[in-house]
Amino acid sequence: MAPGCTMRRRQAGGGSVMLWAMFCWESLGPGIHVDVTLTRTTYLNIVADQEHPFMATVFPNGSDLFQQDNAPCHTVKVVQEWFEEHDKEFKVLTWPPISSDLNPVEHLWDVLDKQVRSMEASSRTLQDLKDLLLMSWCQIPRHTFRDLVESMPQLARGYIPFYILWANFLQEQVEMPVVRFQAGDTVMGRWPGSNLYYEVKVLSHSPKSQLYTVVYKDGTELELKDADIKSMTGFRQGSGRSRSRSRSRSPARTRRSRSRSPARTSRRSSSHTTETRRDKLKDVLEVRLTPVTRRGSGAYPGITEHKTMPLVNNSNNEHEKKEENDTANKVVEVKEETENQVSGRYNLRRRKEQGEERPFELKDAEPVVFLATPQQTSKTTDLEFGGRIGVFFLLLLLPVVVLALLILCGQKDSSLLSFPRMLPTLDSLWDWQVFGITLLWLLFQAVLSLLPIGKVVNGMPLKNGKTLKYRINGFYALLISAVAVGAGVYNGVDLGYIHTHFLQFYTSALLISILLSIYLFVRSRWASDDDRAPAGNSGYVIYDFFMGRELNPRIKNFDIKFFCEMRPGLIGWLVFNFAMLLAEMKLQNLDTPSSAMLLVNGFQLFWVADGLWHEEKLLTMMDILHDGFGFMLAFGDLAWVPFTFTCQSYYLASHPSDLSVFWIVAIILMNAIGYYIFRKANSQKFAFRRNPFDPTLSHLKTIPTATGKSLIASGLWGFVRHPNYLGDILMALAWSLTCGFNHVIPYFYLIYLIILLVHREARDEHQCRKKYGLAWEKYCEAVPYRIFPGVY
Numbered sequence: 001m002a003p004g005c006t007m008r009r010r011q012a013g014g015g016s017v018m019l020w021a022m023f024c025w026e027s028l029g030p031g032i033h034v035d036v037t038l039t040r041t042t043y044l045n046i047v048a049d050q051e052h053p054f055m056a057t058v059f060p061n062g063s064d065l066f067q068q069d070n071a072p073c074h075t076v077k078v079v080q081e082w083f084e085e086h087d088k089e090f091k092v093l094t095w096p097p098i099s100s101d102l103n104p105v106e107h108l109w110d111v112l113d114k115q116v117r118s119m120e121a122s123s124r125t126l127q128d129l130k131d132l133l134l135m136s137w138c139q140i141p142r143h144t145f146r147d148l149v150e151s152m153p154q155l156a157r158g159y160i161p162f163y164i165l166w167a168n169f170l171q172e173q174v175e176m177p178v179v180r181f182q183a184g185d186t187v188m189g190r191w192p193g194s195n196l197y198y199e200v201k202v203l204s205h206s207p208k209s210q211l212y213t214v215v216y217k218d219g220t221e222l223e224l225k226d227a228d229i230k231s232m233t234g235f236r237q238g239s240g241r242s243r244s245r246s247r248s249r250s251p252a253r254t255r256r257s258r259s260r261s262p263a264r265t266s267r268r269s270s271s272h273t274t275e276t277r278r279d280k281l282k283d284v285l286e287v288r289l290t291p292v293t294r295r296g297s298g299a300y301p302g303i304t305e306h307k308t309m310p311l312v313n314n315s316n317n318e319h320e321k322k323e324e325n326d327t328a329n330k331v332v333e334v335k336e337e338t339e340n341q342v343s344g345r346y347n348l349r350r351r352k353e354q355g356e357e358r359p360f361e362l363k364d365a366e367p368v369v370f371l372a373t374p375q376q377t378s379k380t381t382d383l384e385f386g387g388r389i390g391v392f393f394l395l396l397l398l399p400v401v402v403l404a405l406l407i408l409c410g411q412k413d414s415s416l417l418s419f420p421r422m423l424p425t426l427d428s429l430w431d432w433q434v435f436g437i438t439l440l441w442l443l444f445q446a447v448l449s450l451l452p453i454g455k456v457v458n459g460m461p462l463k464n465g466k467t468l469k470y471r472i473n474g475f476y477a478l479l480i481s482a483v484a485v486g487a488g489v490y491n492g493v494d495l496g497y498i499h500t501h502f503l504q505f506y507t508s509a510l511l512i513s514i515l516l517s518i519y520l521f522v523r524s525r526w527a528s529d530d531d532r533a534p535a536g537n538s539g540y541v542i543y544d545f546f547m548g549r550e551l552n553p554r555i556k557n558f559d560i561k562f563f564c565e566m567r568p569g570l571i572g573w574l575v576f577n578f579a580m581l582l583a584e585m586k587l588q589n590l591d592t593p594s595s596a597m598l599l600v601n602g603f604q605l606f607w608v609a610d611g612l613w614h615e616e617k618l619l620t621m622m623d624i625l626h627d628g629f630g631f632m633l634a635f636g637d638l639a640w641v642p643f644t645f646t647c648q649s650y651y652l653a654s655h656p657s658d659l660s661v662f663w664i665v666a667i668i669l670m671n672a673i674g675y676y677i678f679r680k681a682n683s684q685k686f687a688f689r690r691n692p693f694d695p696t697l698s699h700l701k702t703i704p705t706a707t708g709k710s711l712i713a714s715g716l717w718g719f720v721r722h723p724n725y726l727g728d729i730l731m732a733l734a735w736s737l738t739c740g741f742n743h744v745i746p747y748f749y750l751i752y753l754i755i756l757l758v759h760r761e762a763r764d765e766h767q768c769r770k771k772y773g774l775a776w777e778k779y780c781e782a783v784p785y786r787i788f789p790g791v792y
């Protein structure tokens, strides 16, 4: 922000709050507090996560217009590229470089200014100012912004259409004393990532970082910004000190001098402390600040009884239904029992009044969105899987486990106790021809993935603000592979070869995954910080080799991780299943495959086809966004998936399983229920993350988080915290049940999946708790079970 844009009153202390907002004739958009230095990444996040979904909701028919001024962050290359990529959905209107026109949002800043000023006495801290700005933005009446648009001369002359969205930044400044609290003071400290305050004791203040070190009652020590601390009296009463404030507009305004009328200047310095305003202010603060009750002594601060944390109904999506002030997002804050004072204004209702017993209150509003700070890849300190020692054993154990599984599965007696004393010789485990076939398969799938069919989509924004492009053609690859395999079999290719050489196929895949991991590890030496995975950069060779140092290793446009996750292993698994089906018919002299084998083939074909149909959704998953590509995923994708996921069909090839009609129906039903839960939960979450305003999701209740994202807290996501895992596990159970109860070996996939998903859930829980703080705690309170309702 250029100094010329701000009008500071005094130099001592103070700071500024930056707000980004957008509006059109139809509706106000969300007001977004930019919590970090405004960078291209921050702005790209705003555009992708806020502006884009809002635009899609307000103008669902496309061909709409978006206008912003020429601020540097608006015009940087990555941002322009993003807009170019989306130019089919909407066009960005250029802002004439020497335009004397104000961005229409600026008129709303004036409205905001008046509203905030009328509550001036309250704004003692940056947090106060931020809260007031956000709340005031939401309170701009509909007629104000509509009148503004309708009064624009360009509109009257037909130069600009109604379907245009304007956006801009506002910077407001507040002055504060430098050190408000002394060591030993008892104050109210905000719990990071939330809007909840707890009693804390100030330990010290650092003049350098301007941070207070405080200790919570449970002993947690944290560093808090001045804005996150309130005095006990101020907290209870909400009375304020005087402050002075100045503001600046969009960063683009650096070159344009802003002429302010003398009237405005005098208005600025006048005091606005009438009783009415105080009352208004009191209301606002009472909605905002809520002392929380502790559940027990020494409890973790997040686990408290928050009678006040709001659960938000997503129904604000239907903005056309609203009568007044139809902002797309409204402030969601905690509130005390003083509901009567404010309920009319803020539309707060007790959930009990709606006949539900939840300890939450419901608001017909979305939260004002706070922007998450983009992550930097620093050294990985939080080691998973038991750290270096854990991954060392996993490195050795995983390949051996698969080998043991295959040996047992292929035996007549598959009981664990009949594991052969003599291990297969190295000679019998290796076949160059098999190795060649495996390489050819990989090459074939790589070629298919590069075919210029299917759409190209953007992945999620990376740390540097860029997005990678992905060709989504997995489903076509499956169809082409099916035709190729079918043609091969028709022309006499004996797929029984796969059954008889299954171990050799495994060792080939194992070797390839090891070689690939070594290649990935070596090439990651040259990976820039931006390209590194948050989870695989501990500095320990074994650990980083296992986890993968590079996030999205690519050879030109070929994304190695995305390819391996979805193609050779998954499609290969289906080919193996088909080979086992043919082998079963041959070994057991059957004219048609057994019902168990048909079910397994059918279910798994459907699951893989479904995964490839929804291939794009993988782009938002932990594996792509967080995990590096190292041995774990290379081995997982190329060896683990095709050789352990086949455990039922490989087992059935040599172990007949007679299923009664009852069992067949029960198993089909179980698979169908599992699939429904799995797919619905995943699709709902994906759609919600892509567009929180999606009208089809308006019935969902959500919990706002301080990052701007909300958590779905009703429907399947209100049933258990990981309904998608539950669905997946139900399907896995159905697949295993086809093999009967003679041996545990066909249940290997089910056992693996439960272990993996329970562990994954714990990893995810850890990350979500870090990301969402108390909002996550609230979600856990509202939805106590993780995967299995009533059990876990």
Ligand SMILES: NC(=O)C1=CN([C@@H]2O[C@H](COP(=O)(O)OP(=O)(O)OC[C@H]3O[C@@H](n4cnc5c(N)ncnc54)[C@H](OP(=O)(O)O)[C@@H]3O)[C@@H](O)[C@H]2O)C=CC1
Residues within 6 Å of the ligand: 621, 622, 623, 678, 682, 685, 688, 689, 709, 710, 711, 712, 713, 717, 721, 722, 724, 725, 728, 753, 756, 760, 764, 767, 768
């Ligand atoms: N068969 C197999 O071997 C495996 C299958 N899978 C399947 O893949 C699928 C995806 O799994 P995975 O990526 O692990 O997990 P999820 O798809 O459940 O993703 C977890 C993320 O979802 C977001 N989230 C969590 N709770 C909520 C909520 N209430 N509302 C909105 N967003 C929420 C959070 O991210 P944020 O808030 O940042 O968006 C969280 O980090 C699952 O169906 C799983 O069963 C996974 C692993 C192995």
Ligand SMILES: CC(C)=CCC[C@@H](C)[C@H]1CC=C2C3=C(CC[C@@]21C)[C@@]1(C)CC[C@H](O)C(C)(C)[C@@H]1CC3
Residues within 6 Å of the ligand: 398, 565, 566, 570, 607, 608, 610, 611, 612, 618, 621, 623, 632, 633, 635, 636, 637, 640, 641
């Ligand atoms: C023990 C070990 C080596 C673990 C590696 C784990 C991997 C095998 C799995 C981690 C997440 C996976 C997913 C799929 C396959 C298995 C791995 C790679 C998946 C691509 C299968 C198809 C689904 O539709 C899916 C896209 C939901 C799924 C995503 C996760």
